[in-house]
Amino acid sequence: MSKYYLKCVQCGYITPDFKTWFSQNQICPKCGSKHSEVWYNTDYKKLDELIKHYPDSFWHYFDFLPLESDNNIVSRHEGAIPIEQWSFLEKYAQEKYGLDIKVFAYRNDLNGGTGTFKDVAASLAASLFRENGVKQYCVASTGNTATAYGLYLSLADVNASIFIPNNALKASEAMISAYGQQVFRVNGDYAKAKAVAAEYAKKYNILISTGNIDPIRVEAKKTMIFEWMRQLKGMPDVYIQAVSGGTGPIAMDKGLREVSAVHPELKMPRMLLVQPDQCDPMVQAWEKAEKNGFPEGFENEYPTIKNPKTSVPTLATGEPATYPIVAKLVRKSNGTFVRMREDKLPDYGKLVAFERKIILGPASAVCIAGFFESLKKGLIKNGERVLLNTGEGVRRAPDYVNEMIYTTKKVECVDDCKPHDMNNYREMLWNAIED
Ligand SMILES: Cc1ncc(COP(=O)(O)O)c(C=O)c1O
Ligand SMILES: [Zn+2]
DSSP states (O other): OOSEEEEETTTOOEEOOHHHHHHTTTSOTTTOOSOEEEEEOSOTHHHHHHTTSOOSSGGGGGGGSSOSOGGGOOOSSOSOOOEEEOHHHHHHHHHHHOOOOEEEEEEGGGOTTTSBTTHHHHHHHHHHHHHHTOOEEEEEOSSHHHHHHHHHHHHTTOEEEEEEOTTSOHHHHHHHHHTTOEEEEOSSOHHHHHHHHHHHHHHHTOEEOOGGGOHHHHHHHTHHHHHHHHHHSSOOSEEEEEOSSOHHHHHHHHHHHHHTTTOTTOOOOEEEEEEETTSOHHHHHHHHHHHTTOOTTGGGOOOOOSSOOOSOGGGOOOSOTTHHHHHHHHHHTTOEEEEEOGGGHHHHHHHHHHHHOOOBOHHHHHHHHHHHHHHHTTOSOTTOEEEEEEOBBSTTOHHHHHTTOOSOOOOSSGGGOOOOOGGGGHHHHHHHHHO
16 A cells, blocks of 8 residues: 555545655646645554654655655755743733733744754655655745755755745845745736746746645644644643745644544644734734625635735735635634834844844744734633744844844944843833834
């Protein structure tokens, strides 16, 4: 019996493996749908055994990933990242709201490849391409997927053509280019970059990432669920993430369905998905649906923001094509969408840097802001466990780090200099996020 197979979500058609999936251009030959999911013939009791041991990477879960031979693994120790308990946020929730909660951060900034939660998908993609002899690939991305695929596909000797929108960070472009991969900076927004990439794939008959439902991305990211089982001994009650296309929530749902037969006690956490106010089409759609009492088919109505002006390029998905899928998952989880104020981003970054001595990237700061907003709105209840998915470190956003400078004094001579007490900054930093 083979290790896995792909099954069409629309019509149930079975594709036996990725070699066939690639040869049929990543669509179901029966109904034309792009949306297939991977299922395994492995006994899930094996998973209970695996979660007793510390992983070296997400490849620890090889039995539940769609690769045939472990000789083809392309890895930089991604996906074995710690969950930290952040007591400074617990203390805040207690003092300000009288809530006794546990707050955890899932430290995707510590991923070995490029320091974002896109590394696992890129590692699986590169490994699958190596196994199946794929030599050319293309992908459109706002930046983090672009950089991760740039690195990992290089490691596997696969040529990647990477389409980024005109607002993507210079440092993302630089890294992809430095690896020797082809960058196409498209004069337009992310939707335009996707459109050009799709035409390019067709013109040259090159495989292209199928987006947030891409079974490669979903399979890699669903290992989050396994890691939470290992580290938290179950699911959190609340999950907070900055959302762009929604691969995170889609993969969580897939992972939970996968383990449901052996672990029916594991429930989807309430998903609180955060967007910055400069690019918040999902929040807008949700608010409208909520006002109308979530009518039948509410998930199919959403706005498109052309050329979003957000300063967080990673989250610049102005046309949220996956909203119909993501919104239904959020509704099922009893969650909601949350908007944060983008002008406050450096304040959240400074606070975390001061309290934890970690410099997070802007998309992670959006997630932290979402936590504070959720508390304010009463979305977190007493006794709950809250997991913050801090999706990225700061290495590609130097402008954002520059905004965190606040202790500098310009001096001429030693008479202008005095020692300081760090703790004097604390009050100012906490006050900054209050107003
Ligand atoms: C750091 C970070 N946070 C959040 C997101 C949003 O991810 P998702 O595809 O789950 O919406 C991305 C990617 O777009 C990201 O790189
Ligand atoms: Zn089908």
